[in-house]
Amino acid sequence: MTVGMVLCLVIPTGLFIWLMVALAGVVTVELKAAFGHEGTPGTATVVSCEPYTVGTGRSRRTNYDCEVHFVFDDRSKQPIVVDTVPEVEVGEVFAGVLTPEGDRVLPTGERGVWRAILVPSGIAFGLAAMAFLCALMTRSRKAIIWTGALGTPLLVAMIVAIVVGT
Structure with a gap:
């Protein structure tokens, strides 16, 4: 070697x-x-994706701040509007979980x-x-x-x- x-x-x-x-x-x-072992399960419907710009000049890029209307599988809890991943489109519906911190929804399953x-x-x-x-x-x-x-x-x-x- x-x-x-x-x-x-x-x-x-x-x-x-x-x-x-x-x-x-x-x-x-x-x-x-993603495997459903952590967080609170439910269904998310994307309600908005607002673009925002980061950086200046050549290093300038556009990111997205997306929010979903999250309906818990446990119907005793009230639906909430919370942040989610930026790779979604307005109107999209997906199965997800609310993180234990309660600050965003992550998709579950294969995706x-x-x-x-x-x-x-x-x-x-x-x-x-x-x-x-x-x-x-x-x-x-x-x-x-x-x-x-x-x-x-x-x-x-x-x-x-x-x-x-x-």
Whole structure:
């Protein structure tokens, strides 16, 4: 094993582990909500999506602040209007859960699961791509094969998460 190959595999792996530990809290909450293990279940109807601009000049981008009318499955509770994810359209109806904090509604089911794994799979693919490029530069055949084999399923997961989760 060459030094180049070791560096191409160890540095991205270390970054990956550090990022996964850092993101574990956020991803765990969204996955639990998507599977219906956390939060209060109900049905959400999107009532508004207001655009707002962040940044200036070339770094300027438009985000959306969306709200839903959330009807609890438990009919003893009154419906509320609360924030939700920005990947929705006005009039859309979806099954969701109100987070334990009560500040937003997250989608459940297949859409919610894929949405929750989008960020981790994107980060993992980015790190695998970085390792792959490093392996190409050092011309380490084994590292190219390993990083390519690791990156390909991550790329597929990321594409499926984008298509299904948004």
